[in-house]
Amino acid sequence: MDKKLIGIDLGGTTIKFAILTEKGEIQQKWSFETNILDDGSHIVPDIVQSINHHLSLYGMEPEQFIGIGMGSPGTVDLNEGTVTGAYNLNWKTLQEVKKVVEKETKIAFAIDNDANVAALGERWKGAGENDKEVAFITLGTGVGGGLVSNGNLLHGLGAAGEIGHMVVQPKGYLCTCGNHGCLETYASATGVVRVARDLAEEFAGDSKLKRMLDDGQEITSKIVFDLAKEDDLLGKMVVDRVCYYLGLACGNIGNLLNPSYIVIGGGVSAAGEFLLSRVEKYFLEFAFPTVRKSTQLKLAQLGNEAGVIGAASLALRFK
Incomplete structure (x- = not known):
């Protein structure tokens, strides 16, 4: 049996x-x-x-x-x-x-x-297709990750795979870890809202997102992405900034590990291809030429x- x-x-x-x-x-x-x-x-x-x-x-x-x-x-x-x-x-x-x-x-x-x-999980039964070389980024309240190389999780001395704490903006936002400019401060659900608030202060054009923020309405990362999909100018600027940092992080992961797949999951990834195509644009800008051809960005498939x-x-x- x-x-x-x-x-x-x-x-x-x-x-x-x-x-x-x-x-x-x-x-x-x-x-x-x-x-x-x-x-x-x-x-x-x-x-x-x-x-x-x-x-x-x-x-x-x-x-x-x-x-x-x-x-x-x-x-x-x-x-x-x-x-x-x-x-x-x-x-x-x-x-x-x-x-x-x-x-x-x-x-x-x-x-x-x-x-x-x-x-x-994603490596075994999801977007990683049971490949031996897979990196996983999860975008939720924070940004987490896991790195699989030669079929095994990388642990280092215990803190390998802390993708959310890669510094993508020197002297950037203060992170809960004590450092400044961690990916988590820009690309997590709370990070997206933080970027939106910051960009709204300097934004002068017509935007529903700007009006919502100025009115003190509660906004979420989903609202930001939904408005960006509807061509909201400020929404598109916020998404572009977030995807720039994610693309930079993916480029660095690719250059370091050259996995077959970098899989993006978590709540923010529900924005789907709209998110992925923009991250990919910046990934291709920052990745080493060989990595551009061999490492593929994918959306997670297994959800919860x-x-x-x-x-x-x-x-x-x-x-």
Whole structure:
């Protein structure tokens, strides 16, 4: 009988689960809200309880699984299976995730950073087409990423793949990391709004986006992109500025790693080809000639499922 995988995508608001085949096909999935009360002390027990409950529900035994893989925010110790510094989970101290999950479920457990895991998902079953050389950028509240080379995630000494903290504008916007001009400050959902506010101050022409900002209306990155698609002059300027920085970052990633694909995902990427074609224009400007011909920019394909699929793939090491 073919053994299964369990993938877990641990987020600050929701924990998503899936049972998958060895080939990465999702067979069952469920989720529940993350309880971050009491310093996040309920999270791991809730995960264990949910797994055991669902295995019982489906009439399954631990022996039927190759392993459990999980993506988590924060700094992950891959060998120890611990997490520190996951502040959106209220985890202020070291969390012994692997030890607890393995003891309570009797299934082998592997864990990695959530952005890395999403990269693995897109690489395995999404836009990365199971290629050995794939870079992944996720544009959400922040900008995350993961780098796969020779089929393996790059970890460096623990902080490889921090694409959001590539400096794209020296002396630029102050980032939460303490540096100035990080990609995250321009290309995240909040970064797009920040760029819009800044450009609106100097803008004198006719623009719905300018009027909305001047009126103090709430705007989002989606509103900016939607207006740009409708030919709003300020909207187009904002999108162009954001895509310039993204293209610069992609050019640098391409020149450094020369992957087959640079995959762009996350909420902001919902702008689709409108975003991709503009990023590509600047990527071609900054990429080394050989890289221009060999590295392709693509939109992510898995959406919210990238996390659970990539997490499950971590467990393949237990085969």
